[in-house]
Amino acid sequence: MLSTYFAEHKERFLNELFELLRIPSVSADSKFKPDMRRAAEFVRDKLTAAGLDNAALHETPGHPVVYAEKLIDDALPTVLVYGHYDVQPADPYELWNTPPFEPTIRNERIYARGSCDDKGQFYMHVKALEAMLATDGLPCNVKVMIEGEEEIGSDHLGNFVAANRDKLKCDVILISDTSIIANDVPSIEAGLRGLSYVEVEVVGPNRDLHSGVYGGAVHNPLNVLCQMIASLHDEKGRITIPGFYDKVDELTPEERAALAEAPFDEEEYKRDLNLKAVFGEEGYSSPERASIRPTLDVNGIWGGYIGEGAKTVLPGKAQAKISMRLVPRQDPDEITELFTKHFISIAPPTVTVTVTPHHGGQPYVTPTDSVEFEAARRAFREAWGKEAIPTRGGGSIPIVALFEQELGVKSILMGFGLDIDALHSPNESYGLFNFYKGIETIPYFYKHYAELKKTGVEA
Amino acid sequence: MLSTYFAEHKERFLNELFELLRIPSVSADSKFKPDMRRAAEFVRDKLTAAGLDNAALHETPGHPVVYAEKLIDDALPTVLVYGHYDVQPADPYELWNTPPFEPTIRNERIYARGSCDDKGQFYMHVKALEAMLATDGLPCNVKVMIEGEEEIGSDHLGNFVAANRDKLKCDVILISDTSIIANDVPSIEAGLRGLSYVEVEVVGPNRDLHSGVYGGAVHNPLNVLCQMIASLHDEKGRITIPGFYDKVDELTPEERAALAEAPFDEEEYKRDLNLKAVFGEEGYSSPERASIRPTLDVNGIWGGYIGEGAKTVLPGKAQAKISMRLVPRQDPDEITELFTKHFISIAPPTVTVTVTPHHGGQPYVTPTDSVEFEAARRAFREAWGKEAIPTRGGGSIPIVALFEQELGVKSILMGFGLDIDALHSPNESYGLFNFYKGIETIPYFYKHYAELKKTGVEA
Numbered sequence: 001m002l003s004t005y006f007a008e009h010k011e012r013f014l015n016e017l018f019e020l021l022r023i024p025s026v027s028a029d030s031k032f033k034p035d036m037r038r039a040a041e042f043v044r045d046k047l048t049a050a051g052l053d054n055a056a057l058h059e060t061p062g063h064p065v066v067y068a069e070k071l072i073d074d075a076l077p078t079v080l081v082y083g084h085y086d087v088q089p090a091d092p093y094e095l096w097n098t099p100p101f102e103p104t105i106r107n108e109r110i111y112a113r114g115s116c117d118d119k120g121q122f123y124m125h126v127k128a129l130e131a132m133l134a135t136d137g138l139p140c141n142v143k144v145m146i147e148g149e150e151e152i153g154s155d156h157l158g159n160f161v162a163a164n165r166d167k168l169k170c171d172v173i174l175i176s177d178t179s180i181i182a183n184d185v186p187s188i189e190a191g192l193r194g195l196s197y198v199e200v201e202v203v204g205p206n207r208d209l210h211s212g213v214y215g216g217a218v219h220n221p222l223n224v225l226c227q228m229i230a231s232l233h234d235e236k237g238r239i240t241i242p243g244f245y246d247k248v249d250e251l252t253p254e255e256r257a258a259l260a261e262a263p264f265d266e267e268e269y270k271r272d273l274n275l276k277a278v279f280g281e282e283g284y285s286s287p288e289r290a291s292i293r294p295t296l297d298v299n300g301i302w303g304g305y306i307g308e309g310a311k312t313v314l315p316g317k318a319q320a321k322i323s324m325r326l327v328p329r330q331d332p333d334e335i336t337e338l339f340t341k342h343f344i345s346i347a348p349p350t351v352t353v354t355v356t357p358h359h360g361g362q363p364y365v366t367p368t369d370s371v372e373f374e375a376a377r378r379a380f381r382e383a384w385g386k387e388a389i390p391t392r393g394g395g396s397i398p399i400v401a402l403f404e405q406e407l408g409v410k411s412i413l414m415g416f417g418l419d420i421d422a423l424h425s426p427n428e429s430y431g432l433f434n435f436y437k438g439i440e441t442i443p444y445f446y447k448h449y450a451e452l453k454k455t456g457v458e459a
Numbered sequence: 460m461l462s463t464y465f466a467e468h469k470e471r472f473l474n475e476l477f478e479l480l481r482i483p484s485v486s487a488d489s490k491f492k493p494d495m496r497r498a499a500e501f502v503r504d505k506l507t508a509a510g511l512d513n514a515a516l517h518e519t520p521g522h523p524v525v526y527a528e529k530l531i532d533d534a535l536p537t538v539l540v541y542g543h544y545d546v547q548p549a550d551p552y553e554l555w556n557t558p559p560f561e562p563t564i565r566n567e568r569i570y571a572r573g574s575c576d577d578k579g580q581f582y583m584h585v586k587a588l589e590a591m592l593a594t595d596g597l598p599c600n601v602k603v604m605i606e607g608e609e610e611i612g613s614d615h616l617g618n619f620v621a622a623n624r625d626k627l628k629c630d631v632i633l634i635s636d637t638s639i640i641a642n643d644v645p646s647i648e649a650g651l652r653g654l655s656y657v658e659v660e661v662v663g664p665n666r667d668l669h670s671g672v673y674g675g676a677v678h679n680p681l682n683v684l685c686q687m688i689a690s691l692h693d694e695k696g697r698i699t700i701p702g703f704y705d706k707v708d709e710l711t712p713e714e715r716a717a718l719a720e721a722p723f724d725e726e727e728y729k730r731d732l733n734l735k736a737v738f739g740e741e742g743y744s745s746p747e748r749a750s751i752r753p754t755l756d757v758n759g760i761w762g763g764y765i766g767e768g769a770k771t772v773l774p775g776k777a778q779a780k781i782s783m784r785l786v787p788r789q790d791p792d793e794i795t796e797l798f799t800k801h802f803i804s805i806a807p808p809t810v811t812v813t814v815t816p817h818h819g820g821q822p823y824v825t826p827t828d829s830v831e832f833e834a835a836r837r838a839f840r841e842a843w844g845k846e847a848i849p850t851r852g853g854g855s856i857p858i859v860a861l862f863e864q865e866l867g868v869k870s871i872l873m874g875f876g877l878d879i880d881a882l883h884s885p886n887e888s889y890g891l892f893n894f895y896k897g898i899e900t901i902p903y904f905y906k907h908y909a910e911l912k913k914t915g916v917e918a
């Protein structure tokens with residue numbers, strides 16, 4: 001029985017995850033390249049051990065994709081599990097209470113880079129499949145694809161998918177890389193924002209100058225960059241880039257009312273983040289601002305003297321990383337172009353501005369009345385004894401839109417994280433409860449999905 | 460004869476300066492503390508070797524002051540030479556074409572941190588005094604005070620001067636720590652701007668957040684900081700801090716006309732800095748903006764992810780270093796207070812703002828019709844065969860106002876640098892011509908000063 005298997009192998013599941021978390025598989029930094037391969041090989045070996053077939057590394061011009069499958073019956077539907085074994089950089093290291101690549105349990109949580117995003121989450125699938133294969137067997141065919149470039153834009157996965165359409169043919173894609181509302185309020189993400197990410201550089205004089213000798217007569221690139229960035233929002237918190245909102249659909253009052261049913265406690269939100277006040281686009285609630293509305297955030301800024309003490313320099317250039325979260329119908333390439341055109345147009349004649357795009361991602365919406373979504377809903381109902389609320393997430397998984405385009409199937413975002421997991425931040429963590437509860441929930445998805453596909457019962 | 464002595468010892472003068480430049484006497488960084496002492500001892504020993512008496516290190520709670528003197532006759536006037544043996548940090552090292560503490564000559568210029576500011580300049584005095592003592596003797600009493608904390612605000616020199624008023628008693632202070640207009644257009648600085656320097660911190664959420672999950676609903680401290688900084692100037696390039704201009708005196712048309720006589724070629728200025736256009740407060744010329752008008756410059760800004768690639772972080776805080784150059788009657792402490800009050804008042808309710816003052820400095824003006832100024836003018840006339848133009852400098856030497864207050868005497872700013880020397884920047888340099896011409900000019904100051912004091916002839 002599954003529950004017995006889980007109980008007997010619980011500790012090993014965690015030890016294996018710890019082994020994986022100890023590998024610093026940071027895709028963004030080439031010095032971790034050997035670790036990336038080690039992580040991929042680890043995943044391959046565990047898929048084989050779980051009982052899947054043909055587990056192998058597939059080379060790309062970047063980091064390898066790990067693929068495995070268990071095809072049991074042509075007549076049964078096929079689920080493709082997607083995840084990523086790469087993690088965000090762990091900088092700044094000094095802000096971690098324990099080393100990012102030495103997983104540690106405190107307060108029933110696993111602290112480590114990637115503990116939730118996405119090692120802890122995709123590894124639940126590996127263990128759920130192992131348990132199913134070792135006990136009652138699989139009710140569907142299964143394909144597993146774990147990539148190594150999600151945190152750097154999945155640059156080579158598009159080609160891999162396009163070149164392997166037959167191999168990856170499936171009826172639904174199952175992904176655990178998102179969050180639920182709370183451990184007593186399960187939810188399923190029915191939408192994701194897209195992403196446009198740019199790096200900007202403002203160059204003034206050809207060298208750093210003495211601010212006493214030149215200050216006042218030479219336009220300071222740091223002041224200029226601040227002015228340019230400040231002008232990207234108006235006083236109502238709206239983005240001022242011409243055309244930016246052209247393809248943003250307003251939700252109907254009914255749709256907004258449905259979303260508003262998800263519990264949200266603003267006081268608790270403020271307390272958790274130690275915020276004095278929330279802020280965002282006028283006319284929208286905090287959950288709306290973070291999900292159904294597009295945004296523009298400075299992710300990093302630097303220039304001039306940033307060491308200790310005072311240095312009276314008028315720097316030659318200023319730089320920033322700026323990203324925009326996009327909602328359905330906003331195209332990342334189009335938005336990047338609008339941004340670039342606008343940003344260059346608002347530059348004063350004293351400076352030279354360069355905009356360099358990083359990877360982007362398409363926004364995504366899943367219909368909540370599909371067989372797939374209903375299967376996920378029933379899985380939560382059975383495993384958690386509660387109804388899962390459909391939500392619209394603020395983050396971006398760029399590859400989801402690509403899957404739909406290349407493979408013609410929808411993705412189910414059945415993630416088990418929490419807002420407090422601190423993804424991409426120091427002290428990322430993942431609840432032990434979430435790890436084990438996820439492993440327990442996944443087999444129910446297969447069961448209900450197979451049943452619903454057979455009986456054709458719609459939600 | 461002086462000229463013969465100079466010719467015979469030219470190479471040694473330069474070799475000694477190189478020795479001094481090789482000592483990385485960065486006062487701002489405690490890891491260079493042993494080098495600070497080495498530099499002070501080097502200066503002490505060279506003052507002794509030059510023939511001065513009582514050369515010694517005087518301890519302070521920070522870096523030591525080097526003092527020496529040659530008192531020849533109570534009836535003669537006394538000149539106090541001031542300079543500093545500390546230098547600015549050399550960061551960023553990678554932008555130096557040759558190592559900052561390995562002086563190198565290229566195109567008749569000495570490249571090294573401190574080559575001009577101020578080792579190259581104060582060392583001219585040490586060598587000029589050596590030459591005078593070795594040949595015709597001194598026409599005045601001389602006191603030499605070389606400090607080690609100019610680049611960090613001369614924090615302990617004030618106490619040292621106050622505690623040694625008798626020892627430092629003098630008729631004029633002679634300082635070479637400023638620039639001339641060009642090698643064929645000598646000039647003397649008749650005024651300096653003051654300085655208020657602050658560090659600001661804008662804190663939002665208690666940790667770095669995922670910009671997808673929180674973006675739009677949590678006010679981003681980087682965006683906030685940019686908006687706050689942007690609002691510090693209006694569209695006419697004026698500073699918006701209430702009360703900032705209250706004590707700024709407008710120069711009379713005659714005074715402005717006199718300053719405008721100093722040659723200034725805007726096209727050459729732009730070419731030198733590779734500027735597309737100049738910019739500054741409406742209604743003022745570039746030289747005026749950089750001298751008789753106060754300014755506000757961001758000297759450094761940082762926050763969020765500043766490494767390679769893209770990281771979708773909504774950072775918990777943003778920081779900047781901001782300095783204001785002040786003109787006569789603007790008090791640094793008062794301006795720092797106005798800034799702090801204003802900056803905190805414009806912070807949105809979503810963030811917590813902290814303003815930390817660094818050292819400041821009083822603005823300063825020297826009358827151009829004094830015996831001292833006339834002595835400097837005559838020294839240039841005799842050594843350069845040209846009239847020196849009185850200018851108003853943009854930089855700040857905070858200690859000059861303190862000297863006037865504590866010792867009751869004016870300072871003559873007889874510097875020999877050039878705008879192209881790149882003070883405080885990578886690849887700081889000092890012209891060989893300027894080094895040698897400075898050594899040659901200094902004895903003429905003593906000669907004319909002694910004569911003018913004796914005869915009482917005014918300019």
